[in-house]
Amino acid sequence: CTSLVVEDKTGDLFHARNLDFGLFLGWDAKNSTWALTERLRPLIINVDYQQGGKTVGKGVHFAGYVGMITGMKPGVLSLSMNERFQAEGGFIGIIEWVLGQRDGQWMGFVLRDAVVKATDFNSTLQYLTSVDLLAPGYIILGGNSTGQGAIITRSIGTKADDVKMLNPSNGTWYLVETNYDNWESPPFFDNRRAPATKCMNTMTQANVGLKGIFNVLSTKPVRNLLTTYTALMHVRSGTLDTYLQYCPQPCFPW
C-alpha cells in the first residue's frame, strides 16, 4: 500500500492511497497476476454511511468486509491504513482474543467506528494513537485545516511507536507511507517510498490536487501488480473518488 496526505499552498488538504493486497497468496501463471488481487477487484465498492438520511461517513470496501481501511468523515477527516509487518503481528492478538482476553480491538472495526463517530482531527488522532489494537499498522490521518496530517505507527496493544505530523511551515507539505517505519530506510527489495517521494517533489506543492496525487500513485512501481484501487479524498468538499487500478506486464510483483 502507499498512502499520501498532502497540503497545498492554500492550506487545503488532500489524502490518497493505493490499496495493494494479495502478496504470495496464489500466482496465476497464465495471466502473470496474483490470484487473490484479481479476485478482490470486482468486490471494490464505495460505501456511503447514512443515518437519518444524512451522510455520516464514507468508506471504500471490499464487499463483505465490514471494517474500514479507507474512509472519511466529510468536512472533518480522512483515514487510510497500511499494513505494518512486525514479528509481534496479529496472530498474537487473535490467540489472546480466542483465549478470552478481549481488551484488544480489531483494526477494521476500530477505524470504521473512529471515522463515523469522528468530531475533529485532534481527538481522533489521540484516540487512534492509544486504542488497544490486536494487530500493528500504519494509520494515516488527514484533517480539514493546515497541518492536520499524520502517520501513526502502531504496534499491537496500546502502543504507538511514532506519530509523524505534516509541518508545511518547515517544508513538510506531504507525508508518504508505504509499509515500513518512516524513520528507517525501506528494504532495498521494496522501496516504493523513493519513487513516490521523487514524483511528489517533481509535482511540487503548487500543483497539489486530485490530479497530481493520482498521477503519483499511478506511477510504477508505486502502482504494481498488487494494486487493486486508488482512492482520492478531499475532506473539505467531502469528495471520495475510487478508481480500479491495473498494472499490465511488465510490472513489478509488489
Add this chain to the structure above:
Amino acid sequence: NAQDLPPFTEDCRSDAYPPPVKDKVGTYVLNLDQAPEDRWTGLVKPLTEKLIVLIQDIKDLVGIFVNETKAVDYLDELLAPMADTFPEPYPGELKGIANATGIPLGQVILYNVFYEVFTV
C-alpha cells in the same frame, strides 16, 4: 534493485488523470437506521458468486498446507462463535452477510479478520 529499473519503474506520470470512467467505483448507501442483519444485503447478495470464489481461493491456499476440508470445518467451528464477541453492530452485520450469501459464518468472519491473520 529491479524495482528501480525500467520497465518496472517509469518517469513520473502526468497523464493518468482522469482515469477511464469504466474504472470509477460505484457507491452503495449503507443505511445505519436499518437493522445490522439487513443493511449489507443489498450489496453482498448480488456479489455472492464473486465472494464465494474469493473465499474459495483462500481455502485452497489453506489446503496447500493442511487438509482443506478438515481445516475449513475446524475454522468454521472455531470462528463462528467469535461473532458474538465482537462489539455492536458487527455481530449482526456479519450474520446478515452469512445469511444473505449462504457463506458459512466462520468463513465470513475469517474474511473480516483477515488483516489480523495476514500480518502473521
